[in-house]
Amino acid sequence: MSLQVRLNIPRKDFAINVSLTVTSGQITSVFGPSGCGKTSVMRAIAGLENSATGHIQMADEIWQNADYFRPPHQRDIGYVFQDASLFPHLNVYENLQFGRRRQAKDNRRVSLEQAIELLALSPLLSRSVDKLSGGEKQRVAIARAVATSPSVLLFDEPLAAVDIQHKQEILRYIQSLHQELDIPMLYVSHAIEEVARLSDNLVLMEKGQQLASGKTVDLLSQLNLPFARYEEAASVIDTEVTGHEDDYGLSLLRFAEGHIRVTRGQLPLGHKVRLRIVARDVSLTLTKPQDSSILNIFPAVVESMVSDGTALKLVRLNAGGQIILSRVTAKSAEKLALKPGLHLYAQVKAVSPLI
């Protein structure tokens, strides 16, 4: 199943033009600064944006085209809003029941028990919703959307109103939904960490226009996109656990022709892990260092580089097929005579597994 969207939404200052596809089992992120039109796109998919024109199709069902508009309550979606918007007159369990009771019985593919279990809500079921914390509210809102067995799940900045301690927790729940359910998901955010962590595909928006779209892993390491200018510019790598060094509490993950070590000894073998390597944690040397404290050192080739202000350069490296970004000073770049095609060694000081 896949959701195909082609939209034009007029706005006062600019028009929004987007075309995207979300497929089963994948999380597609729409990323861009606040006010770029991401939320309008989500609302239009849900049928809440009256001025939107275009074509929206879920599998072979048309939701909207030039002469048809399916009202929101007949679109098979689960929508998680920024603020949880729980119904204040219903308790947690009744909130969960709300959409589900209105869904035809033969369309109930996700059981209520499954939704409750996935979001760990059993202890909260009889609570009144105003007795919940921000994170708990959002978990209820997610479960309420999931319990309707939607054909697509839409997340509109679901972490915006959640305090920082609970953001990680909610992200883990969303990841587990992604693993357990075969529902295509669309995730809108202006937080690059969330997007880097969750999404398989990425649509980059600016002022209503689609700047780029493709695999998250590919886009984040492109030097010509705004990501390269972020303080936290980083490459993201999908890999899996291939071994352990139990004496040191390290796990080995497949990387290039060898492996990369992370300080998480307990990761199970074969476990899929997404790594994030921040560009400023990668330094470069021309010869292989023999006496470094850094464990992760890889031979690499400079692919391209771009100035990042006057003092810094961002370098894109190919390490045996894996792309890593490195941020070095312009002075070091000159000293090492960095140029495309140069063979060198990348020292990765810190790797964060995104789990």
Added chain:
Amino acid sequence: MMHPDLTALLITLKLAAITTLILLLIGTPLAWWLARSQWRFKFLIETVIALPLVLPPTVLGFYLLIMLGPNGPIGGLSEAMGGRPLAFTFTGLVIGSVFYSLPFVVQPLQNVFTAIGDNVMEQAATLRASPLDRFFNVMVPIARPGFLTAAVLGFAHTIGEFGVVLMIGGNIPGETKVVSIAIYDHVESLEYAHAHILSGGLLLLSFLMLMAVYGLNRRFSVLRS
């Protein structure tokens, strides 16, 4: 034969109950429209609805008298349909009371509909609730304090009306004579004991109704915060 004061009280309560019911029926969609519409001249409608708040009841009553009389548009329509002119009838009183108490019902409802906002209704729409379904199963229960306030204020304000009734209802015992008119009559004939009983009764009734609104709404707001 019932005591005339008791008859006046029953007419008052019947008038207030029917008026409140009609006001809730027309006030709810009207308030909903006022809360949601983006129409640029909406303020004109809001002004008209608020007029009874500031207009002397005799002025309102005067215009209603003309409209309800045999030569007025409403009275004439009634006559044309085989009825009688509506001035000095109970039906006329109901029509007058509906205008007179309209802002007391529309404004609390408009406020509560505005305060609740679109989010919760949009959320209900994405959870497969049709427009009517989400109005009755989401908006109405959440807006319950607003409905309670609107109903009690509409009811209490109708009980308290005097000037409008005097102008369009007159003083027909058993048909249009309400408590406030009866009190006036008693005072004019220096029957202070009767005036005391009716006045005290109205005072107590109004106090109890308002107390119920404030007390219940406090409980609701505690639940909702």
